[in-house]
Amino acid sequence: MPLEFTAIDFETANSSSASACSVGLVKVKEGRVVDRASWFIRPPLGHDFFLEWNTRIHGIRAQDVADARTWPEQLPDLLAFADGDVMVAHNAAFDMGVIRSACAATYLDCPQLDYVCSLQVARRTYELDSYRLPVAAMAAGFDDFRHHDALADAEACAAIVVHAAGRHGAGDLAELAAAARVSVKSIGPAAAAVATAAAR
Template identity: 35%
Template sequence: MNFASIDFETANEKRFSPCAIGVVVANENEILDEFYSLINPLMEFTSFNTYIHGITESDVSDAPTFPQVWPTLYNYLSQNTVVAHNASFDMSVLRQTLDYFNLTYPNMDYLCTANISKRVWPDLINHKLNTLASHHGIRFEHHHALEDARVAAKILMTALAAYQAGSMDFFLEKCQMTKGRIYEHGYVPPRSKPVRRKRKLYF
């Protein structure tokens, strides 16, 4: 049951400005592979984004561009289930950057570990990545693409263990969730079916 966890950092508010990518390949038991690269977005950085992730224009001056990194990323993502925390952001970065550079889309499904954590651990105060990491005793450097991807992978691994799921389909069935999917110039988001709550009886 292999999956790939990803995280992007961007240079500015444009979704097609990735400046770092982290990928972690894992299964229900262990991390199998990791990949990290800075990316030269070929555009300016904003001070706000640099404040968040600490990456500057000088840091990426000799880094590969997204089209140069894409063949490696494509091999990680295509024909795989891909997860990300707040996946709507990372999938938007991926889609808009592929469109911007006119690159081939991967054939991939995706899931959001933020939504999964809401279903598996509904009583947490919130479901931010750092809150979940603290709850599960995971120490990491927030807003570093590889470390964020690694935490998202560990969150899914922990959720699979909590549901004693031997397959992703079984896990999603128990969670009442469906995978999302991206395709050229479009996407279908993951869905969470409403959970029926037991009515309280008053006498």
Template identity: 45%
Template sequence: MGVVRIEDGQLADTQYSLLKPPPGHDHFEPGNIRIHGIRPQDVINAPSYGQYWRWLVDRLEADDPDGILVAHNAIFDTGVIRAANQAVGEPARPWRYTCTLRLSRAAYQLRSYSLPAVSHAVGVSLENHHNALADAQACAGIVMDLARRSAAGSMEELAAHYGTKILSANL
């Protein structure tokens, strides 16, 4: 899991950890290994998903209880988080989120809106695509570029400027 926290338009913090999948969800598909390069032996000493998620939520809520999650193709990420939380019996929490894929489609004229393509177009480095922290840093860079272009002072202003929404989900 990779997390980048932006505060007042600046990078404030990053977190990264490999996670041990919940029992019953710990099969490593060869296709996913090819994409991410993460193998079962890589997570032997990693924290469990449940441990890490509780620690991360406590930290994020302490730093910014009104924070908004941002991901590229956020519907995928929110679905994974929801399923993982259900698998470990973690209670669902309401989260607000938005999507850099949707924002990018509204803001830029590109041939592709993949994370590498958008990152490249806005001059954000993405050297290790599919590494969770590298992808999170690329999303943060896209958000900061969009905020600069729109002069938005908040995620709500940014979403409104580009005609997208801040969504809510129980994750």
């Protein structure tokens, strides 16, 4: 199979992982970026306050998302864009945690998604002093981007995975995960069932 996935990045309004205020999505088919999308998100009530620290990082303010769609309104578009792809994110536990928490905060079932962490891939691919997104992206030949802009970060994440696949001679994401010795993980009902069974 060819190298295909959807890279994703969220920015949050505050320290709550349910407070997604922006998302960036980049679709890769046959190892090439074929589509991009990004939009603001109005965080759920109780998670909708903006901390100065977060705004200082990403530049998004409460007034920027005042007319944005809510999580329940935009989640179908996010899933339609991904269209069943394995998701890729840098420090994917954070981004997948945003999906889980935002769904919980809005009483939605968490969607079933498989994902790979590009941070883990980078650690198994490059020898760097830091594996932060800007540094890992530079190693992949993708630099001079606006870090903490959700779309730019998703593009950087995609570039890392495409470059790493070439380094490892991997034809698809499963081959890359195997070569880099990283796991393809999941969120959603199946992942929850596995976790419940393991806890018994």
